[in-house]
Amino acid sequence: MKKILAAMLTAVLCMGLLTACGNAAEETGQAAETEETATEAANEAEPADAVEETAEEAAQPEAEASVSEALADGVLNVGTNAEFPPFEYVDDNGEPDGFDIALIKAIGEKLGVEVQVENMEFSALVASIGGKIDVAIAGMTVTDERKETVDFSDSYYTAVQYVILPKDSEIAAAADLEGKAIGVQLGTTGDFIAEEIAGAEVAQYNKALDAVNDLVNGRLDCVIVDKNPALVFQSKFEDQVKAVDGAQFDFEAEEYAIAIPKGDTVLAEQINAALKEMMDDGTFDELVKEYIEGSDE
Ligand code: ARG
Numbered sequence: 001m002k003k004i005l006a007a008m009l010t011a012v013l014c015m016g017l018l019t020a021c022g023n024a025a026e027e028t029g030q031a032a033e034t035e036e037t038a039t040e041a042a043n044e045a046e047p048a049d050a051v052e053e054t055a056e057e058a059a060q061p062e063a064e065a066s067v068s069e070a071l072a073d074g075v076l077n078v079g080t081n082a083e084f085p086p087f088e089y090v091d092d093n094g095e096p097d098g099f100d101i102a103l104i105k106a107i108g109e110k111l112g113v114e115v116q117v118e119n120m121e122f123s124a125l126v127a128s129i130g131g132k133i134d135v136a137i138a139g140m141t142v143t144d145e146r147k148e149t150v151d152f153s154d155s156y157y158t159a160v161q162y163v164i165l166p167k168d169s170e171i172a173a174a175a176d177l178e179g180k181a182i183g184v185q186l187g188t189t190g191d192f193i194a195e196e197i198a199g200a201e202v203a204q205y206n207k208a209l210d211a212v213n214d215l216v217n218g219r220l221d222c223v224i225v226d227k228n229p230a231l232v233f234q235s236k237f238e239d240q241v242k243a244v245d246g247a248q249f250d251f252e253a254e255e256y257a258i259a260i261p262k263g264d265t266v267l268a269e270q271i272n273a274a275l276k277e278m279m280d281d282g283t284f285d286e287l288v289k290e291y292i293e294g295s296d297e
Pocket of ligand 1: 080081082083084088122138139140141142185187188189190226254
């Protein structure tokens with residue numbers, strides 16, 4: 001195992017330091033010894049074919065860890081914040097529904113577990129994973145900060161923050177946002193972006209819709225929220241607001257993924273395999289058609 005790790009490290013470092021490693025390989029031309037520490041091994045080099053072989057071996061799943069602790073009770077407890085249409089909202093029966101909910105239920109079916117959805121504050125989700133809930137699906141953007149606490153599945157959707165403005169607003173570029181009253185949902189990436197804007201007065205809401213209501217009522221200059229909810233809110237207040245693509249404000253693309261307990265590689269693999277199956281067999285696209293396309297009309 002130690003050797004495999006050392007080899008993997010070497011392989012990783014070689015990718016970054018291709019030239020340096022290449023030179024080292026010429027000088028030594030031999031494989032790292034088992035006794036060497038990872039650092040030592042990383043400083044030397046292995047012939048390219050040996051590195052490839054061991055990296056492949058290391059990619060094999062460990063035999064002993066085949067059931068995730070999170071699924072041992074046969075139930076996948078899922079946290080969401082059903083204030084984010086079309087990904088999650090409360091339906092007419094008071095139950096969470098939406099793209100994410102349908103997606104995680106389909107994943108649960110593939111994993112052979114019951115899915116229970118808990119509707120909670122968005123800002124409480126990450127800290128609840130591994131405790132009150134097993135995983136969270138909430139149009140959640142993969143961020144380095146969140147990765148300190150949780151792991152993420154493969155990403156399933158690419159989004160960007162949008163800026164919702166009163167229809168007659170002249171705000172049109174990043175600099176125009178400075179010093180403005182900006183509404184956001186607490187603890188979201190929209191919130192993080194707003195807090196970086198010079199002089200901005202950031203108003204944090206538990207629900208993005210409440211921020212949009214305050215925008216319509218003239219209490220805010222804009223609301224920063226993810227693309228698809230922004231388009232849904234725009235259609236709701238068609239005569240009063242416009243939703244503008246955040247690319248116009250230099251906002252970067254964001255990737256949505258399912259947040260899982262840190263270190264639960266078994267669950268990550270199972271969820272990723274289920275996701276991939278659904279993407280390959282068209283089920284994923286069907287859900288996109290059913291829930292996302294046309295949600296802003
Ligand atoms: N993508 C944004 C983030 O991860 C906002 C997600 C809000 N989701 C929700 N269900 N309210 O921070």
